[in-house]
Amino acid sequence: MGMMERMEVxxxxxxxxxxxEFLTFKLGGEEYGIDILKVQEIxxxxxxxxxxxxxxxxxxxxxxxGVIVPIVDLRVKFALGEARYDTFTVVIILNVAGRVVGxxxxxxxxxxxxxxxxxxxxxxxxxxxxxxxxxxxGTVQSGEGERLLxxxxxxxxxxxxxxxLLERAAA
Amino acid sequence: MGEISNPGLQQDGFDLTQFYGxxxxxxxxxxxxxxxxxxxxxxxxxxxxxxxxxxxxxHSIKGGAATFGFADVASLTHELETLLDRxxxxxxxxxxxxxxxxxxxxxxxxxxxxxxQSGTDERPPVDxxxxxxxxxxxxxxxxxxxxxxxxxxxxxxxPLKSGEAADGLAELFRDIPTLGSIEALDDGVLASDGLxxxxxxxxxxxxxxLELFSFHVAREQVCIESFGAASAAPAASAKAPAAGxxxxxxxxxxxxxxxxxxxGFFVDPKTLATQTAARAAAADAEAAHRSxxxxxxxxxxxxxxxxxxxxxxxxKVDQLINLVGELVITQAMLSQQAxxxxxxxxxxxxxxITDLERNSRHLQETVMSxxxxxxxxxxxxxxxxxxxxxxxxxxxxxxxxxxxxxxMDKGLIEKIVDPLTHLVRNSADHGIETPARRQAxxxxxxxxxxxxxxxxxxxxxxxxxxxxQGLRRERILDKARERGLAVRDDMSDAEVWAxxxxxxxxxxxxxxxxxGRGVGMDVVRRNITALNGTVELDSAEGYGTxxxxxxxxxxxxxxxxxxxxxxxxxxxxxxxxxxxxxxxxGMVQSVGATGRVVKVRDEFLPVVALDxxxxxxxxxxxxxxxxMMIVEAEGRRVAALVDELLGQHQVVxxxxxxxxxxxxxxxxxxxxxxxRVALIVDTAGLVKRARH
Numbered sequence: 001m002g003m004m005e006r007m008e009v010x011x012x013x014x015x016x017x018x019x020x021e022f023l024t025f026k027l028g029g030e031e032y033g034i035d036i037l038k039v040q041e042i043x044x045x046x047x048x049x050x051x052x053x054x055x056x057x058x059x060x061x062x063x064x065x066g067v068i069v070p071i072v073d074l075r076v077k078f079a080l081g082e083a084r085y086d087t088f089t090v091v092i093i094l095n096v097a098g099r100v101v102g103x104x105x106x107x108x109x110x111x112x113x114x115x116x117x118x119x120x121x122x123x124x125x126x127x128x129x130x131x132x133x134x135x136x137x138g139t140v141q142s143g144e145g146e147r148l149l150x151x152x153x154x155x156x157x158x159x160x161x162x163x164x165l166l167e168r169a170a171a
Numbered sequence: 172m173g174e175i176s177n178p179g180l181q182q183d184g185f186d187l188t189q190f191y192g193x194x195x196x197x198x199x200x201x202x203x204x205x206x207x208x209x210x211x212x213x214x215x216x217x218x219x220x221x222x223x224x225x226x227x228x229x230h231s232i233k234g235g236a237a238t239f240g241f242a243d244v245a246s247l248t249h250e251l252e253t254l255l256d257r258x259x260x261x262x263x264x265x266x267x268x269x270x271x272x273x274x275x276x277x278x279x280x281x282x283x284x285x286x287x288q289s290g291t292d293e294r295p296p297v298d299x300x301x302x303x304x305x306x307x308x309x310x311x312x313x314x315x316x317x318x319x320x321x322x323x324x325x326x327x328x329x330p331l332k333s334g335e336a337a338d339g340l341a342e343l344f345r346d347i348p349t350l351g352s353i354e355a356l357d358d359g360v361l362a363s364d365g366l367x368x369x370x371x372x373x374x375x376x377x378x379x380x381l382e383l384f385s386f387h388v389a390r391e392q393v394c395i396e397s398f399g400a401a402s403a404a405p406a407a408s409a410k411a412p413a414a415g416x417x418x419x420x421x422x423x424x425x426x427x428x429x430x431x432x433x434x435g436f437f438v439d440p441k442t443l444a445t446q447t448a449a450r451a452a453a454a455d456a457e458a459a460h461r462s463x464x465x466x467x468x469x470x471x472x473x474x475x476x477x478x479x480x481x482x483x484x485x486x487k488v489d490q491l492i493n494l495v496g497e498l499v500i501t502q503a504m505l506s507q508q509a510x511x512x513x514x515x516x517x518x519x520x521x522x523x524i525t526d527l528e529r530n531s532r533h534l535q536e537t538v539m540s541x542x543x544x545x546x547x548x549x550x551x552x553x554x555x556x557x558x559x560x561x562x563x564x565x566x567x568x569x570x571x572x573x574x575x576x577x578x579m580d581k582g583l584i585e586k587i588v589d590p591l592t593h594l595v596r597n598s599a600d601h602g603i604e605t606p607a608r609r610q611a612x613x614x615x616x617x618x619x620x621x622x623x624x625x626x627x628x629x630x631x632x633x634x635x636x637x638x639x640q641g642l643r644r645e646r647i648l649d650k651a652r653e654r655g656l657a658v659r660d661d662m663s664d665a666e667v668w669a670x671x672x673x674x675x676x677x678x679x680x681x682x683x684x685x686x687g688r689g690v691g692m693d694v695v696r697r698n699i700t701a702l703n704g705t706v707e708l709d710s711a712e713g714y715g716t717x718x719x720x721x722x723x724x725x726x727x728x729x730x731x732x733x734x735x736x737x738x739x740x741x742x743x744x745x746x747x748x749x750x751x752x753x754x755x756x757g758m759v760q761s762v763g764a765t766g767r768v769v770k771v772r773d774e775f776l777p778v779v780a781l782d783x784x785x786x787x788x789x790x791x792x793x794x795x796x797x798x799m800m801i802v803e804a805e806g807r808r809v810a811a812l813v814d815e816l817l818g819q820h821q822v823v824x825x826x827x828x829x830x831x832x833x834x835x836x837x838x839x840x841x842x843x844x845x846x847r848v849a850l851i852v853d854t855a856g857l858v859k860r861a862r863h
Contacts, residue, residue: 049848050739051834052785061831063842066496070831099830166832 019115022138024149025092025105027074028081031147032105033112033138034154038094042108045089055164059104064093070165072158073104078128081106097159097166112149114138119151133157194235195288196482201228202277203551209270209277210554219397222259225273229255232280244283247297247304251276254308260377261397263310272307274555276300323372324380326353327394330365337367339387350375350383371395485581488541495531495538496823496842502531503844532821539823544584546624546633547575552588553595553622560599567606567617568599577624579631583722586702587633590695594635594718595620597692602639602716612713614638630704633720642668642710650676668708672696723826723838731822731841733849734800735815737787740849742822742841747854749801749808751816758799769810771801777861780812781852784836784860804854809861811852824851836860 022033048060048071057077061068071091075081083104091102119136133156138149159166205228212221233248251273257263282295328337344353351373361367373380377395384393502524509517509524550572561568579587603609603618610616621636644667651658651670658670670676674693699706704722730745750771759769759778767778780796782789796812822841827834827850838853 047847049840049850051831051837051850052787053835061827061840061848063500063846063848066493066825066842068825068827068830068840068842068848101830164832165830 019113022112022114022149022151023092024109024112025090026081026107026109027078027105030080031109031140031149033114033149033151034092034094036111038096038154040093040095040100043091043093043102044087045085045091045104058164062102064100064102067100069093069100069102071102071104072163072165075104075106077163094154094158096155099158099165101158101165103154103158112138112140114140114149114151122150130160133160191239191288192484193482194239195284198232198235198284199281201232202281204228205277206274206555207551209273210558212265212270214265214267214270217258217265219259222255222265226252226255226259241283241287243294243297244280244287247276247280247283247301250301250304250308251280254304257308257310260395262377263308269307272303276304323370323397324377325356325396326369326371326380326384327396328367328369328384328388328392329361331361331367331388331392332365333361337369337388340369340384343383343386344371347383350380483541485542488538491538492542495535499531499535500842500844500846502527503846507845535823536821540578542581543578544581545575546577546579546584547572548584549588549591550575550622550624552592556592556595557599557620560596564600565605566599566603568603569617569619571619571621573621573623574625577626577631579624579722583631583702586698587720587722590698590706590720591622591633591635593692593695594720595622598635598637598639598716598718602637602641604640608640612640631722633722634717635720636715636717638715641712641714641716642671642708643712647671664710668710671708672706723824729822729824729851730819731851732800732819733817733843734781734798734813735817736781736785736796736813737789739785739787740817740843740847741781741785741813742849742851743800743802743811744838744851744854745819747802747804749803751798751800754797754799754812769799771810774808776801776808776810778810778812779857779861782812782814784857802854802857804858807858809858811857822849822851 021036023036023039024031024033026032043064046062048062050060051058051070054060057073059071059073061070063069073083075083085104088107089104090106090108091104092108094101094103118140119138122131122134122137124131129150129152133153135151135153138151140147140149157163205225208221208225208228212225229248229251233245233252236242236244236248254263254269254273258265258269263269279295279297279300283297286292286294326340328340331337341353341355344350351371353369353371356368356370371380380395381390381393384390506524506528509521512521514521553572554570557568557570560566598620603620604612604614606616609618619638621634623632623634623636625632644664647667647670648658648660648662651673654673654676656670656673658667671692676692696706699720699722702722704720706721707719708716709719710716731742732745732748733740733742759767761767768775769778770776778799781787782796796814798813798816800811800813800816802809802811824839825841827837827840834850836853836856837850838856839851840848841851843849
């Protein structure tokens with residue numbers, strides 16, 4: 001399946017005009033974007049309860065208004081930036097695959113509208129983040145220059161086997 | 172408004188769809204009610220009250236279905252109503268075949284409603300069924316019995332202003348000789364309560380009488396009852412006219428009182444007994460009688476059967492639970508903050524906080540209990556299933572239900588129905604033998620299936636047990652070889668029974684329409700595993716089979732012991748804690764390189780260190796584990812090493828798998844008073860880990 005076809009399949013959140021809204025956040029020096037419709041809320045990082053024998057990027061679980069929510073540190077998962085935890089560390093609470101999951105990122109930047117014209121397919125490359133989870137690469141005007149925005153299919157990523165969040169993935 | 176495609180759906184521009192949920196819910200409850208009434212009914216002597224109650228069910232479903240435009244439901248229930256109406260008017264005698272037909276019709280209505288609810292277009296065919304009900308209702312199916320025979324009826328007219336209006340009734344009988352006979356029970360005088368009472372002997376159905384009577388008196392002023400039916404209500408109402416009816420006119424005596432309960436009614440010892448017994452109920456029934464219209468009387472009789480529940484959306488309850496959870500956490504935070512305040516200066520505030528703590532805890536417990544449903548919800552469908560199966564399989568099966576009051580979360584209960592049904596069906600089909608074979612084996616002709624539910628620690632235990640033929644080891648091994656599974660003759664029984672859970676495995680001699688197709692046990696196990704439960708099978712040839720389903724309580728309050736390990740807090744289910752003691756030097760001995768045991772009361776128990784199992788990080792120089800906790804699960808004990816005991820409290824068990832996945836040695840999580848999450852130790856897992 002060609003990259004372009006895959007693009008069409010995955011930009012499910014696209015509005016009629018072909019414009020999608022993305023929540024952008026930073027991991028190290030990179031800027032990422034995820035479908036805003038998958039985001040439930042944004043919270044400060046609070047102390048987690050460690051889960052024994054879980055992978056390092058699964059920080060543990062927190063109590064979110066009575067719901068036990070696992071917290072994944074994307075910085076650890078993708079070896080981006082320094083995994084510091086202070087009052088500025090942000091957790092994006094996601095609603096993916098019928099589950100509530102928290103993702104730790106360095107900071108949340110913006111909500112951005114991107115038209116189809118601004119999203120280009122990602123080339124095949126070698127990285128910790130499998131190209132299969134990347135919906136495309138967007139370009140954002142910032143002042144004079146252009147910034148790169150990596151658009152991630154967060155639902156696919158979070159339910160993937162190597163995240164180990166779902167039962168069948170773990171089996 | 173413009174077009175109305177379905178007038179039933181949008182009456183006067185009013186969207187009825189919002190009430191669908193309520194209707195479906197209500198109809199389901201009604202049908203379940205009807206089923207249990209039908210199962211309990213004494214075919215030979217059905218009480219009027221029961222028949223009325225069943226009639227009301229059909230009636231209310233019909234009403235709802237018609238309102239919402241579910242035409243086929245309405246037409247089927249209409250036929251049911253006709254049949255039931257004739258039954259409750261004693262125009263037809265209730266028969267076994269009618270009960271069967273009514274049960275069947277109830278199932279079809281259920282299926283129809285399910286179709287509407289899920290929005291599928293396929294509807295179960297009803298024409299044949301309607302035809303059968305019609306036949307039954309017209310009495311064609313009933314060669315003998317009521318419809319053609321003359322019946323004695325008690326007719327009460329009123330309340331009237333003057334007694335003359337009712338005299339027209341007597342004229343009717345004079346004018347139409349085939350109608351039968353009528354006699355006044357009150358000497359033609361209007362009783363003090365404004366009622367006129369008659370005794371009518373007729374072969375005509377009530378409806379016809381009603382039509383005729385309505386020439387003279389308003390329909391709703393006529394009440395027709397069977398004379399001397401063995402139920403409390405007529406007996407009670409008989410007390411009222413008794414005074415005025417002491418001297419029935421012998422001239423007006425009916426020519427043929429076929430039922431032989433004519434005058435004898437007042438001296439009939441049986442009726443007198445009923446009267447005495449029903450004295451308590453009499454006052455009520457009489458009051459209802461005075462208010463007179465049939466509808467009102469129905470309501471009074473049905474009072475006992477109406478449920479006193481409130482229907483609430485589950486989402487609302489869940490929301491409530493979450494809110495209360497937040498409240499408890501806020502309260503815990505307040506208590507924490509207020510701890511350092513001066514007790515004298517802030518006594519009022521501190522008192523208030525104590526009250527708040529107690530009240531919010533009560534509130535939490537109460538709210539949590541809303542989601543809990545007794546197992547009876549599941550168990551209640553089995554008497555019917557067993558009844559049907561037993562007659563289909565020509566077996567005699569007795570069903571025993573134990574622990575129906577055991578409460579379980581609603582979500583879990585709904586999902587356990589199918590696997591349990593399968594197990595019960597299996598027991599009835601494969602387990603219980605035919606009466607002849609049972610007797611040959613020296614057993615009672617009727618087999619027993621026992622369904623039980625009980626809480627055990629943090630889980631719920633459901634058992635399906637039968638005293639049938641049990642599993643045959645050789646058969647299973649043969650079948651397994653046929654299917655090419657690796658088996659040996661020296662396998663343990665448990666290993667052999669485990670083969671049952673293999674996909675496509677069936678040892679039934681022949682495939683019946685009940686079970687035996689081999690799709691089954693593996694599905695049962697898969698379903699139960701999906702609920703994080705386990706299922707075990709135990710069997711002895713000739714003595715029976717027992718299947719034990721163990722389910723975790725997803726939403727429950729549990730007594731827990733919080734323990735500290737390193738800097739972390741874990742919860743041990745209090746039910747599994749046997750004892751705890753301080754570890755003394757030399758108490759723990761090693762066996763082999765890694766095994767450690769401790770001697771407790773002449774018994775050596777394996778030692779598991781929780782900090783090892785949970786990889787708890789330790790700082791240098793920190794004190795090590797000092798407390799030994801003896802934990803019991805599934806009948807076996809281990810000694811768990813922990814740092815400290817923190818306290819004992821009720822915890823709300825939360826499922827980790829909702830948003831994460833199963834964690835080894837952890838059965839769930841809970842939220843502590845300070846809002847942090849603590850993991851609950853899976854004691855069964857600990858025991859297994861230590862023993863293997």
